[in-house]
Amino acid sequence: MGGRPDLWFAAARDLGLADQLDAAIVAAALARRDDLPPNRFMTLNLEPGSLGTAAVDRVLSRSSLDGLVLELTEHAPIDSYAELLPLLDRYRSQGALIAVDDAGSGYAGLQHILAIRPAFLKLDKALVEGVHLDGAKAALVEMLGTFASRIDAWVIAEGVEVEEEAHTLTRLGVPLVQGFLFARPVPGWGEVDPHTSGQAGLVVVLDQRGRPVGSMDAVGAVVGRLHPANRVAVGTTPVDLARRITTRSADERLLPTVCCDSAGRYVGVVTASRLLEHLAHRS
Numbered sequence: 001m002g003g004r005p006d007l008w009f010a011a012a013r014d015l016g017l018a019d020q021l022d023a024a025i026v027a028a029a030l031a032r033r034d035d036l037p038p039n040r041f042m043t044l045n046l047e048p049g050s051l052g053t054a055a056v057d058r059v060l061s062r063s064s065l066d067g068l069v070l071e072l073t074e075h076a077p078i079d080s081y082a083e084l085l086p087l088l089d090r091y092r093s094q095g096a097l098i099a100v101d102d103a104g105s106g107y108a109g110l111q112h113i114l115a116i117r118p119a120f121l122k123l124d125k126a127l128v129e130g131v132h133l134d135g136a137k138a139a140l141v142e143m144l145g146t147f148a149s150r151i152d153a154w155v156i157a158e159g160v161e162v163e164e165e166a167h168t169l170t171r172l173g174v175p176l177v178q179g180f181l182f183a184r185p186v187p188g189w190g191e192v193d194p195h196t197s198g199q200a201g202l203v204v205v206l207d208q209r210g211r212p213v214g215s216m217d218a219v220g221a222v223v224g225r226l227h228p229a230n231r232v233a234v235g236t237t238p239v240d241l242a243r244r245i246t247t248r249s250a251d252e253r254l255l256p257t258v259c260c261d262s263a264g265r266y267v268g269v270v271t272a273s274r275l276l277e278h279l280a281h282r283s
Contacts, residue, residue, distance in 0.1 A: 022046065023055035030059065033067060037189055043069040043099065048084050057087070066095035069120065073101045081115045088116065099156070103144060110147070121148050123174075125159030131172075132164040142172045175203040175216070204229070204258055210265040212258045227255050234259045234267045238279055245272065 012021040029044050036042060050056050051070070070091060078084060088098055099120035100113055113121065123141060131137045141157070148155045157169050160179030169177060203216045205226060214226040230252065232241055241257060257275075259267040 019050070019053040019055040022050040022053070023059050026056055026059045030063070030068070035189070036067065040189070041067050041069055041097070043071045045071045045073050045101065048072050048078055051087055051091075052083055060091060060094075060096075064095050065091055068095070069097045069099050071099040071101050071120075071122065072116070072118075078112070085115065103155075113147075113151070117151055118153055120154050120156055120176075122156045122158050128157045128159045128165060128169070128179075129161075130165070132162075132168040138168060138172060141169070141174065145173050173203075204266055204269060206266055212260065212266045215256060215258065215269075228252075229258045230255055231260050231264075232257050232270075234261055238275060241270065242275060242279060245275070 009018070009021065012018045026044065026046070029042060033042060046056070051060075051072075070088075092098065097119040098116060099122055100116055100118045101122045102124040103113060103121040121144060123144065127137055127141055131141060141155075145155050154176055155174050156176040156178065157165075157174050158178050160166050160169065160177045160181050162181060165179075166177060166181055204212050205214045205216065207213050212229040212231060214229050216226055230248070232244065236244075236259075245257070256272070257270045259270060261267050
């Protein structure tokens with residue numbers, strides 16, 4: 001069966017060992033949490049039916065679940081939420097966050113999301129692929145983003161493979177993304193190249209008048225950390241902006257600069273890496 005996880009899971013189901021395999025995977029993942037780099041979280045895919053099994057519940061109930069996101073995947077509809085919802089509440093009380101996978105398609109519809117009230121909505125890859133070319137997809141992504149904000153959830157777009165998709169998702173307000181554009185699966189804890197991450201993983205927080213009050217990256221979104229907004233007028237030249245950045249503290253130099261219009265309203269973001277690339281090409 002090689003490295004095909006789907007074949008291993010199918011074989012376990014055929015042998016009546018699905019619960020034991022799920023429990024072993026959960027235990028192995030939890031054992032690696034101590035190795036997790038600072039300010040990171042771990043996501044763990046599980047079928048809702050697996051959560052209710054004694055084998056999986058026994059592993060999850062042993063310790064704190066801080067830093068763990070339980071990502072619910074569905075290949076069959078949930079007949080009743082009467083048993084699932086109290087279980088999710090218990091895991092939340094242990095520190096876990098809940099995510100719904102493939103939001104916007106299949107069984108992960110609005111009724112499912114409303115019942116679970118997840119912390120993260122993972123957009124189905126079919127919605128993300130070619131979103132820059134399809135106005136209907138873009139409209140649906142934007143609608144799901146608005147819906148997520150009303151239930152205090154964060155949207156994650158999965159399967160991002162080209163820059164045009166990432167830029168469109170940023171414009172639509174999607175704060176978190178994942179996909180081969182940013183990194184490919186690697187052993188251990190891989191790092192994302194900041195030069196390929198762009199600003200798709202950044203959220204600029206605005207007040208009621210559209211003026212920036214701060215920004216959040218993917219880590220800040222989880223731990224609730226808001227960076228101060230380094231503002232600059234939209235007409236500022238790249239050279240003048242570079243001079244301003246050099247006057248900041250070492251930590252603040254790495255933060256993005258928020259561009260504002262004459263009324264102080266948000267226009268866009270300039271990252272330090274993009275600014276350096278621009279200046280390098282001019283020289």
